[in-house]
Amino acid sequence: MSKLAILTSGGDSPGMNMAVWAATHAAQARGWEVLGIRQGFSGLLRGESLPLSSSKALPYARLGGTFLGTAREPEFAHKIPAALHRLQQAEVSHLLVLGGNGSLAGAARIAEAGFKVVGIPCTIDNDVDGSDESIGFDTALNTALWLFDGLRDTAEALPRWFSLETLGGDTGFLAQAVARAGGADVLLVPERPLPLEVLEQNMREALGRQGFAFLVASEGYPELMGTLERLEQALGLRLRHTRIGHAQRGGRPSGHDRLLARALAEHAVEALAHHHSGMIGLQQGQYRRVAFEQIGPRKPFPKDLL
Numbered sequence: 001m002s003k004l005a006i007l008t009s010g011g012d013s014p015g016m017n018m019a020v021w022a023a024t025h026a027a028q029a030r031g032w033e034v035l036g037i038r039q040g041f042s043g044l045l046r047g048e049s050l051p052l053s054s055s056k057a058l059p060y061a062r063l064g065g066t067f068l069g070t071a072r073e074p075e076f077a078h079k080i081p082a083a084l085h086r087l088q089q090a091e092v093s094h095l096l097v098l099g100g101n102g103s104l105a106g107a108a109r110i111a112e113a114g115f116k117v118v119g120i121p122c123t124i125d126n127d128v129d130g131s132d133e134s135i136g137f138d139t140a141l142n143t144a145l146w147l148f149d150g151l152r153d154t155a156e157a158l159p160r161w162f163s164l165e166t167l168g169g170d171t172g173f174l175a176q177a178v179a180r181a182g183g184a185d186v187l188l189v190p191e192r193p194l195p196l197e198v199l200e201q202n203m204r205e206a207l208g209r210q211g212f213a214f215l216v217a218s219e220g221y222p223e224l225m226g227t228l229e230r231l232e233q234a235l236g237l238r239l240r241h242t243r244i245g246h247a248q249r250g251g252r253p254s255g256h257d258r259l260l261a262r263a264l265a266e267h268a269v270e271a272l273a274h275h276h277s278g279m280i281g282l283q284q285g286q287y288r289r290v291a292f293e294q295i296g297p298r299k300p301f302p303k304d305l306l
C-alpha cells in the first residue's frame with residue numbers, strides 16, 4: 001500500500017495548512033495512507049510523525065502557520081542517509097515537501113538518492129524559480145495592503161511622508177507587489193539599490209504632486225534605516241516608518257492562496273501517483289512539473305521596479 005508523508009519546512013506561509021489538507025484528501029481518495037511529519041526536516045530526522053486523515057487536517061485548512069510545525073535544519077544536506085533511513089523505517093513510499101527555496105533544495109537531495117519526492121513552493125517571498133506564484137504570497141500582500149491603505153488615509157488627511165517595510169528576506173518581490181498594488185511613489189528592493197539623489201528626487205516629485213509621499217522597502221535593502229535617515233535629512237521632513245515584521249507571515253490564508261494551495265497539492269499527489277519527482281509550479285496559468293535540476297536558486301527580479 002502507498003504511504004504519503006507530508007512535511008512543512010523553512011519559513012511558514014499562510015496556505016501551508018490548506019495544502020496539507022488538500023494533499024491528504026487527494027491521497028486518501030486514492031486509498032493511500034498519510035503521515036504528517038512534525039517540524040520539517042528536523043522532525044523527519046527524529047522520526048516524529050502522526051497519522052493524518054482528511055477530517056483531522058480540515059479544521060486547520062483555514063488557518064495561517066502550519067499545524068505540523070516547521071524548522072530550519074542547517075546541516076540537513078549532510079544528513080540525507082539518516083532521513084532516508086527514517087522514511088524507510090516508517091514504510092513511506094512518497095514524500096511531499098512544502099517550503100521555499102531551501103526546503104526544495106532539501107527535497108531535491110532526497111530525490112537524488114532515488115526516493116519519490118515532490119515539492120510545492122510555499123513562501124511569502126515568492127522567490128522560487130520555476131513558479132510564478134508561491135503559496136502565502138497573496139495573503140502577505142493583502143496584509144501589507146491593509147496597513148498601506150490605513151497609512152494612506154492619514155497621509156491624505158495630514159500630508160507628510162511615510163515608509164512601509166515588508167518582509168521578503170534578501171528579495172524584493174513582496175515589496176514590489178505591495179508598492180505596485182498600493183500605488184507607492186518609491187520602492188526600495190535589495191536587487192536594485194538606488195542612489196540617494198534619485199530617491200530624493202522621486203520623493204520631492206511625489207510631495208509636490210500630491211502633498212504626501214509613500215515609500216515601500218523590503219527588509220533586505222542594504223542599510224535600510226541609514227538610507228531612510230539620510231533621506232529624511234535631505235528632504236528636511238520627519239519620516240514615519242512602519243515595520244510589519246513577522247505579522248506579515250501569519251493570518252488566515254486568502255481565497256487565492258487556498259485555491260493555489262489546493263491545486264498545487266492535488267497536482268503534487270497526481271505526480272507522485274505517476275512515480276515522478278520534482279516541483280509543481282504555476283507557469284503562465286498552467287500547473288507544471290519542474291525537474292529539481294532545472295530550478296535555480298531564485299527567480300530573476302523583473303526589469304521594472306514600479
Ligand SMILES: Nc1ncnc2c1ncn2[C@@H]1O[C@H](COP(=O)(O)OP(=O)(O)O)[C@@H](O)[C@H]1O
Nearest residue numbers: 010011072073076077099100101102103105106
Ligand atoms: N542546499 C540544501 N541542501 C539540503 N537541504 C537544504 C539546502 N538548503 C536548505 N535546506 C534545508 O531546508 C531548510 C529550510 O530552508 P530555508 O532556506 O531556511 O527556508 P525556505 O525553505 O523557506 O527557503 C533548511 O533549514 C535546511 O534544512
Ligand SMILES: O=P(O)(O)OC[C@H]1O[C@](O)(COP(=O)(O)O)[C@@H](O)[C@@H]1O
Nearest residue numbers: 010011100123124125167168169249
Ligand atoms: O523566521 P525567521 O528565521 O526570522 O525568517 C524570516 C524570513 O522568513 C521569511 O518570512 C520567509 O523566508 P523563507 O520562505 O525563505 O523561509 C522572510 O520573508 C523573512 O526574512
